[in-house]
Amino acid sequence: MILLQIFSILSLTILLLFFTNNYKVVKGLTLISTSLVFLLSSLSLTHFDFNSFYFQQVTTVCIAPEYLNLFFSFGFDGVSILFFWLSTLLIFSCTLFIFEEQQKYKLYALLLLSLEFLLILVFSVLDLLLFYVFFEAILIPMYLLIGVLGSRERKIRAGYLLFFYTLTGSLLMLLGILYIYTQVGTFNLEYILCWSFSFEEQLWLWLAFFLSFASKIPMFPFHIWLPEAHVEAPTVGSVILAGILLKLGVYGFLRFSLLFFPLASLFFSPIVYILSIIGVVYASFCAIRQTDFKRIIAYSSVAHMNLVTLGIFSFNIVGLEGALLQSVSHGFVSSALFLLIGLLYNRYHSRLLYYYGGLVHTMPLYSSILLFFTMSNIALPGTSSFIGEFLLLLGVFKISFIISLIATTGVVLCGAYSLWLYNKITFGNLKTNFVLRFKDISFREFSILLPLVLLVLFSGIFPSYFLKYFDLSVSYISFIS
Numbered sequence: 001m002i003l004l005q006i007f008s009i010l011s012l013t014i015l016l017l018f019f020t021n022n023y024k025v026v027k028g029l030t031l032i033s034t035s036l037v038f039l040l041s042s043l044s045l046t047h048f049d050f051n052s053f054y055f056q057q058v059t060t061v062c063i064a065p066e067y068l069n070l071f072f073s074f075g076f077d078g079v080s081i082l083f084f085w086l087s088t089l090l091i092f093s094c095t096l097f098i099f100e101e102q103q104k105y106k107l108y109a110l111l112l113l114s115l116e117f118l119l120i121l122v123f124s125v126l127d128l129l130l131f132y133v134f135f136e137a138i139l140i141p142m143y144l145l146i147g148v149l150g151s152r153e154r155k156i157r158a159g160y161l162l163f164f165y166t167l168t169g170s171l172l173m174l175l176g177i178l179y180i181y182t183q184v185g186t187f188n189l190e191y192i193l194c195w196s197f198s199f200e201e202q203l204w205l206w207l208a209f210f211l212s213f214a215s216k217i218p219m220f221p222f223h224i225w226l227p228e229a230h231v232e233a234p235t236v237g238s239v240i241l242a243g244i245l246l247k248l249g250v251y252g253f254l255r256f257s258l259l260f261f262p263l264a265s266l267f268f269s270p271i272v273y274i275l276s277i278i279g280v281v282y283a284s285f286c287a288i289r290q291t292d293f294k295r296i297i298a299y300s301s302v303a304h305m306n307l308v309t310l311g312i313f314s315f316n317i318v319g320l321e322g323a324l325l326q327s328v329s330h331g332f333v334s335s336a337l338f339l340l341i342g343l344l345y346n347r348y349h350s351r352l353l354y355y356y357g358g359l360v361h362t363m364p365l366y367s368s369i370l371l372f373f374t375m376s377n378i379a380l381p382g383t384s385s386f387i388g389e390f391l392l393l394l395g396v397f398k399i400s401f402i403i404s405l406i407a408t409t410g411v412v413l414c415g416a417y418s419l420w421l422y423n424k425i426t427f428g429n430l431k432t433n434f435v436l437r438f439k440d441i442s443f444r445e446f447s448i449l450l451p452l453v454l455l456v457l458f459s460g461i462f463p464s465y466f467l468k469y470f471d472l473s474v475s476y477i478s479f480i481s
Helices: 002-018 023-046 078-097 105-124 128-137 139-147 155-184 199-216 225-232 235-245 247-260 262-288 293-312 317-348 364-378 384-399 401-426 443-461 464-480
Strands: 056-062 071-076
Touching: 002 023, 002 056, 002 105, 023 078, 023 105, 071 078, 071 105, 078 105, 078 235, 078 247, 078 317, 078 443, 078 464, 105 128, 105 139, 105 235, 105 247, 128 139, 128 155, 128 247, 139 155, 139 235, 155 199, 155 225, 199 247, 199 262, 225 235, 225 293, 235 247, 235 293, 235 317, 247 262, 247 293, 247 317, 247 464, 262 293, 262 401, 293 317, 293 384, 293 401, 317 364, 317 384, 317 443, 317 464, 364 384, 364 401, 364 443, 384 401, 384 443, 443 464
Parallel strands: none
Antiparallel strands: 056 071
């Protein structure tokens, strides 16, 4: 019932927004709907059964004649429910961030609500074909968010890179899905989980799914679109990209690759290890060389998500739980960092490091919050990233000492470019030749960042609260794989 209520609220709000141009009405409808959806998603966390690894709150509707065996089914398990909740949290934060936007607020609202609707469907649908449809449909509002609402001249190119990289990678997945239907006779995940594919079938199907999910994470060398998309996207676009869309690849690997094709996942794991290690080290060195705030955080996201991929393909409970916890933590930390960069850009209309310095003297509250999330990005003990990376690297260590050692260098390099970035922004002399007026964060901006601060601290001190949601589901995945 909670899912049906969420779908009804979002559908009705999107429909009403098309028929009104009143600024106050649009703003009120957007804030009310996103806050209600977030509250309902939080309520779904309290109704979760921790003693079951099966899908929960399952609803099935027939959408075609019975002989085609096509049904629309949706529900949750421990892997999907936290991604679902994270999506509603970050979309609500984005609507608060654009609260003072006036000229394009309606377009922002429509795109954000459309993204939220599609993301909820992706993380709850239990039908393979419909998953593909919603998985690809997310590209449309995301392309418009970057290509129309982007802030610079290269935004069209960035939108095309996002669109073609991810769409091209998913074409083979569509062929794989159709092949599965010819063999199993249904797209329903619960039925497909009971089917055993031959080793040769698993190899080809795994490769078809891998290209799509690797482009979304993104793994090396499929990461080219991400820095460009982050730089050209508006702040809320970067928040959604880093906080939610990158998790679609993680979700895909856990939901499909490891469960449907366990033998192929084990067979191709050395390739995944090599690509992930290269991605961690390469992205970290690229981040050190950047002069644009967003590019630094974008390459940081590439490095962190390649670490997550290592944890996924460790095939043990510790590594899988660490990968999931790190994915949720990355949603908190990277989103907050992009919001903080967006606050600076809104004030001073530049993201180049050359124009900033000494902000600790004029923006002490901003500098304190930036320091907290910088330390969280480095995985300081007591923050959520520390627990996630520790479990992740421990799981990888059980597979290979060499791989875990090289992966750990990514953590060291992360400390290098994160502290360098913070030092350039906050310390030194004020650049009064370029910036004359300074203003610390407002109460509204503080209200957006405070929940993320509390969540990072809470999940760092009490990680068991989040770990218990996907404990049984991860145990099942590791048992199958």
